[in-house]
Amino acid sequence: MRVLEQAVVHFSRLCGIILLGAVLTVIGYLFVHGWSSLGLSLIFGATPPLDALLMKRHVFNGLFPAVAGTLSLVALAICWAVPMGMAAGIYLAEYAGPKIKAILNLFFDIMAGLPSIVVGLFGFAVAVFLNRRFSGAIHPCLLISSMALAFLVLPYITRTTQMALEGLPLSARMTALSLGASRLQNIVRVLVPQSLSGIVSGIILAIGRCAEDTAVIMLTGVVASTGVPRSLLSHYEALPFYIYYISAQYTNSEELASGYGAAIILLCICLVLFLLAFAIRKRISYHALYRA
Amino acid sequence: MDKTVKIRTENLCFSYNGRAILCNSSMDFADGEITAIVGPSGSGKSTFLLTLNRLWEAIPRCTLQGAVEMRFNGRYHDIYGRDYPVTRLRRQVGMVFQVPNPLPMSIYKNVAFPLQLKGGVPKENMRSRVEECLRQVRLWDEVQDRLHASALDLSGGQQQRLCIARALILRPEVLLLDEPTSALDHAAAKAIERLLLELKRSCTILLVSHYLDQVSRIADSVVELHNGRLVSKAEYD
Numbered sequence: 001m002r003v004l005e006q007a008v009v010h011f012s013r014l015c016g017i018i019l020l021g022a023v024l025t026v027i028g029y030l031f032v033h034g035w036s037s038l039g040l041s042l043i044f045g046a047t048p049p050l051d052a053l054l055m056k057r058h059v060f061n062g063l064f065p066a067v068a069g070t071l072s073l074v075a076l077a078i079c080w081a082v083p084m085g086m087a088a089g090i091y092l093a094e095y096a097g098p099k100i101k102a103i104l105n106l107f108f109d110i111m112a113g114l115p116s117i118v119v120g121l122f123g124f125a126v127a128v129f130l131n132r133r134f135s136g137a138i139h140p141c142l143l144i145s146s147m148a149l150a151f152l153v154l155p156y157i158t159r160t161t162q163m164a165l166e167g168l169p170l171s172a173r174m175t176a177l178s179l180g181a182s183r184l185q186n187i188v189r190v191l192v193p194q195s196l197s198g199i200v201s202g203i204i205l206a207i208g209r210c211a212e213d214t215a216v217i218m219l220t221g222v223v224a225s226t227g228v229p230r231s232l233l234s235h236y237e238a239l240p241f242y243i244y245y246i247s248a249q250y251t252n253s254e255e256l257a258s259g260y261g262a263a264i265i266l267l268c269i270c271l272v273l274f275l276l277a278f279a280i281r282k283r284i285s286y287h288a289l290y291r292a
Numbered sequence: 293m294d295k296t297v298k299i300r301t302e303n304l305c306f307s308y309n310g311r312a313i314l315c316n317s318s319m320d321f322a323d324g325e326i327t328a329i330v331g332p333s334g335s336g337k338s339t340f341l342l343t344l345n346r347l348w349e350a351i352p353r354c355t356l357q358g359a360v361e362m363r364f365n366g367r368y369h370d371i372y373g374r375d376y377p378v379t380r381l382r383r384q385v386g387m388v389f390q391v392p393n394p395l396p397m398s399i400y401k402n403v404a405f406p407l408q409l410k411g412g413v414p415k416e417n418m419r420s421r422v423e424e425c426l427r428q429v430r431l432w433d434e435v436q437d438r439l440h441a442s443a444l445d446l447s448g449g450q451q452q453r454l455c456i457a458r459a460l461i462l463r464p465e466v467l468l469l470d471e472p473t474s475a476l477d478h479a480a481a482k483a484i485e486r487l488l489l490e491l492k493r494s495c496t497i498l499l500v501s502h503y504l505d506q507v508s509r510i511a512d513s514v515v516e517l518h519n520g521r522l523v524s525k526a527e528y529d
């Protein structure tokens with residue numbers, strides 16, 4: 001029995017090391033190949049950075065429009081998905097009866113398994129429908145892409161919110177109620193703040209998925225070269241699409257290196273967004289639980 | 293002299309997952325007294341307390357039959373009646389659990405929390421009420437310089453006194469205590485016993501306890517439950 005236990009411990013440790021090694025290898029590989037291209041010129045090209053940031057001049061041969069497009073896309077998709085996903089998760093955990101819960105759980109599990117290309121195709125069909133039915137000004141654009149991405153990541157947020165709330169012990173659930181809290185007060189002031197760490201895990205997963213997904217945006221509005229998105233209804237550039245495009249179409253080693261550089265920038269953007277999510281979680285927890 | 297009945301239960305039957313926990317329990321509890329509820333483990337003592345503030349409704353697969361009436365403002369109210377809001381009931385019936393259950397908040401916010409939920413209390417009044425309750429449970433001197441530290445950092449005895457302070461802040465008319473001293477050392481338990489004797493002047497106390505010496509020291513009457521049924525009721529002189 002002891003030998004078996006030792007074997008399980010060693011195997012688990014080995015798996016952990018392999019996983020860490022794989023992540024470090026991918027990051028290392030990107031840095032080895034993309035390091036030479038990293039610099040302000042990769043992002044801003046020949047345009048002075050301040051002029052680009054203040055939108056005074058266009059950036060033609062840099063990644064700035066793709067960075068701006070990716071940030072806009074992720075921010076918008078998260079804005080749609082977080083309130084809806086959290087509300088659905090709260091409903092499932094706190095209000096839904098057993099039958100409705102079973103049906104909706106199945107529905108969200110199926111939704112989580114939808115291939116992103118299918119969601120992209122649906123987004124494209126919606127854009128075509130809106131174009132024909134309402135206005136010729138509506139076409140695949142930032143808005144449609146962000147909504148399609150929100151649809152893609154909704155189940156992650158819903159299910160992690162639900163799991164985080166359901167994972168709280170009965171004693172935590174009963175404390176505020178015994179003090180005269182209404183059900184809604186209990187959810188808003190006690191249960192959600194206590195579940196934030198689980199909920200934020202789902203949001204981080206969603207951010208990562210929104211930042212990296214290419215299939216959805218390819219069909220719903222991203223283009224190779226259009227500049228910084230000017231409105232919700234405009235085309236836009238995005239880093240994952242740039243990486244895909246450049247790796248498929250590169251003509252020299254410099255272009256390929258810029259693709260690796262774009263991948264490093266995408267990783268850094270994800271890291272910053274994750275840290276932002278953690279900071280917001282900490283702030284909300286502090287305000288909800290500790291501020292007098 | 294006849295005592296005023298504060299709580300009256302009639303044919304109370306409670307089941308969890310189809311299993312009967314309380315059977316036809318009919319009891320009266322006098323106002324301004326400490327009533328101890330005793331009985332072996334699993335006899336339904338804690339469940340009985342949960343029926344008096346409707347907290348069992350937060351537990352799935354439970355059913356209840358029978359009636360519970362409480363006397364508030366000079367008249368009896370059916371606490372399960374549609375016209376009696378559950379939040380109002382729980383603000384009038386405080387509860388302290390066996391295991392201290394401070395919320396993961398600061399000490400101050402834990403005690404002030406019921407007032408914040410109720411709303412309409414100015415911050416200054418809230419602060420003085422928090423101090424008053426913490427003094428009442430003899431915790432003020434120990435925590436006054438760290439009111440904004442986490443309540444989870446307090447010792448078990450301090451946490452339980454904090455929970456009692458929190459239950460007292462709304463000045464409840466009834467206090468339900470589920471073995472409040474079982475996790476405490478002798479000195480802390482004695483301090484809480486003294487507090488309960490003071491509190492019975494202003495509220496009716498129902499105390500679940502396994503300690504018969506404690507019951508004989510502080511209780512005015514004793515109710516014994518066995519398998520969810522009332523076995524005996526006795527009054528101390």
